[in-house]
Amino acid sequence: MKKIILLLLLIAGASVSCRRSGGPQGDGAGLTVFRLNPGTIGLKQTKAVSVQEDALADVAVLQFDASGRFVKYIYKGGTVTDNELVLDLVSGAEQTVVFVANVADDAPFKGFGGTLGECRALTRSVADEAALTAGGRLPMYGEYRGTIDGGQTRAAVVMRRAAAKIELSYWVDIPDAADKQVSFTLRSIRLRNVPQVMSYADPAEIYPAVSAAFGDYPEVPVAVQPTPEAKGSQVWYVPENKRGTGTAELASQKTAAALSPGGEKATYVEMTGDYTQDGKTAEVVYRLYLGADPVKDYNVVRNTIYRIEAAIKGINLVDLRITPIHLVDVEEPGVDDEPTQDASFGVASPANCFMVVPGSSVTFDPRIQGNGGAGAQPIAPKSMGVLWQEGDGVNPLIRNVAFAPSQATVYASSKIARGGNAVVAAYSGENCTGDILWSWHIWVTDYRPDGTKDYGLGENSYASVDGGQVHTYGTKFMAAVKAVTPTRNRVIMDRNLGAAKAYYIPPQANDSEAPLAFGLAYQWGRKDPFPQWDGVSTTSPVPVPIYGTDGKVRLVENATDGFRKIPGPVTLNDVIKTPLTFYYSVADPSDWLTPQNNTLWGNGTGKSIYDPCPAGWRVAPNDIWQDFKDDVFPYYIQGDLREDGLETESAKTNGRLYRISVSGSGIGAWFPATGFYFGGNGNILQGELVDVGNKGAYWTSTASTYYVLYMWYDMNKIYLSGETYRSNSRPVRCIQE
Structure with a gap:
């Protein structure tokens, strides 16, 4: 679904x-x-x-x-x-x-x-x-x-x-029911544990108290048995019921007992029917607990539609899909010339990056660091604003940042149709003064992959999504993702994090849009991005221009409020306060951080609070790139397949294409030669863009003893699992969590 x-x-x-x-x-x-x-x-x-x-x-x-x-x-x-x-x-x-x-x-x-x-x-x-x-x-x-x-x-x-809407779609679909001599007759559905009190304003984290009055909505008889072709449906409106997060690891474990305290007051759909096997009939009751996901979340929050798709597959099996739909129709205060559009994926869950459709908005809780995982500390910002943004120098990419202590909404302009990137920051003082407490990447894009969906893809496959595709690679890719999640084939994005475009065949010579595929650059382990090469000059490369709050004043590199490059190492607290500062190394082991920390991006096993990917996605672990051999990952120089290029032939359209046939049919995943910011020790190029239009490289989340593992390539060779300095700055490609 x-x-x-x-x-x-x-x-x-x-x-x-x-x-x-x-x-x-x-x-x-x-x-x-x-x-x-x-x-x-x-x-x-x-x-x-x-x-x-x-x-x-x-x-x-x-x-x-x-x-x-x-x-x-x-x-x-x-x-x-x-x-x-x-x-x-x-x-x-x-x-x-x-x-x-x-x-x-x-x-x-x-x-x-x-x-x-x-x-x-x-x-x-x-x-x-x-x-x-x-x-x-x-x-x-x-x-x-x-x-x-x-x-x-x-x-x-x-x-x-001040209410939520629940849309239930249900049907019975027991595989091989006739052969197994089983049947199920659904008799009724009912909504239980509905609060009988409502707060006008946004209530507390847990609301209402377990001592408040709760009740059940009336039982709804099922007159016609629902099938996959003729599904049943029911709609309810309910007051919000914020109960928190439980401990279940599987959807089948999401019960009242998995949430303590308060599980006995969590709202759920009850489906009652008769299960018959070998001539014996027993009553079966299914309880489907609501929330933002089918496993852990028990919150029914205001202004949200919960779309539930429940397929009864057997006596102990319900194939359940719960989709929280927070629909949008946004206008910036005081601005009447922007069209309204729907919003983006992933915004309901905390993350360091939010994907927002041009002309739309994203709302999130600015008190949460990263994804709210291990190590996250509560923060209490007093103001928020745009730190930097891409754009055209005329229209701001970000139209407004509306802030309240527990909520922030970032409005993206529709006047820059290709989208772009911005970073918004939360401050300790009023009017964007004091220290930066945390910051978030706003990726304005019409690309909308779903980090929670099982796309059901096999090897070397793709699925179309709004604005692009999602991909899988070969056998080794599958082995790497199954090592983490054996029951599901994860997919990977079709583009770099922050990119405005993806290519599925090599861009041709002088393609002016080729730099839109570059995305952003990240020092390993950091959550905040840096602007990427603008694609204009390969001999004196500079990053794309970035602008301040109004979208018109260009931020000057190495100025107080611009993209700064200074020597490190520094502490984590330092980089949180300075998200637009690149810290290069002045001593081995060429890390921007002291002391070193191998788990900043999860070290191949999961997502951390510093992971730069949107909700549902994380930095790809090592071994993801192991299918990228010469025969399926050739180099292209300005549209021509060539492995004998010279550095003088560097160009914005150069890079490698992963494809499964010589003709390029089937999956095609473009990896541009973006170069990188050099951050290593003892080099006069510290902080400079190098190897643009010639070399490309991609981070993994996996660390070695002193360095980190990455995949890199140039015009002549590929290294699928090299080691490099953590202080360098390279692109990221996100894989599903």
């Missing part, structure tokens, strides 16, 4: 980034225009009783000052025309305006005079689904933070539904 992971407007906080000032402080009242943006669920309505999922009406508005004290209450009854509200608010800086839509003009908002914190703690009793969807609408919540300057302020507010 195709797994879709799209993100819907999870930010309910400030709509201002570090580049946006608070504006003048007013001292009087004035009219302020707010555009309320609920996004759009955009899926076919399957509920018998229509619920207007995108509707905005009956809005309670509460204003608070900089200290969180209550200032004003306004109620706008009826439908919100064109999603815009014109409000007479009190002017002032650092104001917070709370919007609660689809609620009555009564308690707890009318007459409220508490603090902002007390407002965010308000709840609503929802005895059943009808109470949650009263009036055919879903309650929504959003906040604006910033200056209110009467007649001057015009802002957008992202509204999030």
